[in-house]
Amino acid sequence: MHNIKLIIEYDGTNYHGWQKQKNAITVQEKIEEVLKTLTRANINLIGAGRTDAGAHARGQTANFRIEDLAIPVNKLPHAINTLLPEDITVKHAEEVPEGFHSRFCAKEKIYSYYILNSKFPSPLARKYSFHYPRALDIKNMRQAGSYLIGTHDFVSFKAAGSKAKTTVREIRGFEIQKEGEMIRTIFRGDGFLYNMVRIMMGTILLVGEGKVPPEYIQHVISSKKRENAGMTLPAKGLILEQVIY
């Protein structure tokens, strides 16, 4: 039995997220179809995490188990990519121990959220960022983000549909990089609830605009009420950068 780990980049614009579902095209399904063509086996590809419809990944990680693998593992990315559409690419494949599970073994995830803070929307950045025209105070946004760091109950930042057993998560890193009009916010954590990054970002935007002070984030966390957090920003600004094991 082989257990194969893949690292995958995708432009999520035309997919209903990672996870397979009825009546919608997903990234998982696209890759499983290609693996079936290549191996003639029914493959169950386990992703490190779902990504939302329209969100992107530079480092989604997945694994699958297979009895016989005729293609050498180092040739696998090229073989898969030849059959994949150009909005999905397998960047790496390796054989891993049989116990490896891309979701259960994940120790940390890194996400970026991109905001284009310009007067007019940008045709060139439109699919990979959220356009926000009003002035933003980056210093206050950085301070706001610092209150997210640590182990907290993040139930206030959880979308209604989430079925997570616990809403306690640890945020280990929060960083804002600014290059011209593009603001990139990087979140590191042991895991994220459904829509959590997009809701955290929407709340930090309230701070950036000056509608609430940076300390308001502490109130949102302690209140444990979704209605105190900001809006869920669009998926297109979200990129799953890396899964760490």
Add this chain to the structure above:
Amino acid sequence: MHNIKLIIEYDGTNYHGWQKQKNAITVQEKIEEVLKTLTRANINLIGAGRTDAGAHARGQTANFRIEDLAIPVNKLPHAINTLLPEDITVKHAEEVPEGFHSRFCAKEKIYSYYILNSKFPSPLARKYSFHYPRALDIKNMRQAGSYLIGTHDFVSFKAAGSKAKTTVREIRGFEIQKEGEMIRTIFRGDGFLYNMVRIMMGTILLVGEGKVPPEYIQHVISSKKRENAGMTLPAKGLILEQVIY
């Protein structure tokens, strides 16, 4: 009579370039249609330069003349953008002297060419860069580019279909920036022949790969033969950054 200057960004993926033509959708035509809807006048929008089919712009510049303009010029970008598709945006509009002509008055143009130098193609960068998997020597590419600077007859770097009166141009700047696997090359010059940036870039790639030494560029220029230059790289890596007046 008003003379209005526009600065325009566009994603050229779905257009046959800037300039209006039969049986193909172009950026010029799209904006002229919107201007006609807004002003009820037939507008001739003069661009600073054609861009190739599939090439992009962050700072294409154009002007048009109109007898009566009911919309204040500072409101014009928003009014136009409301009617444009999301792959074209007018970023700036201003009234300019009657003699201003976006093509004839242009003093300098700045273009970028993006090469993604990675093992596998990138779904997220695929529309705005040329993927090149082989190792490149940036230092030699920089030296090669230095030989382009100055006033030369660039006939070797001209596409067959070009009808330019003179093939002498002045290249004023050549710079290579590298960020991770993305290589951005910036060209500044008083003007560029048809496909000239894409052919210069294809020739510099020969140097980067080690097929020819950096000094080979001098030979290409002095030979005045297109066949000595490299291939025309794809339009999708090319962005018109700015037109200077």
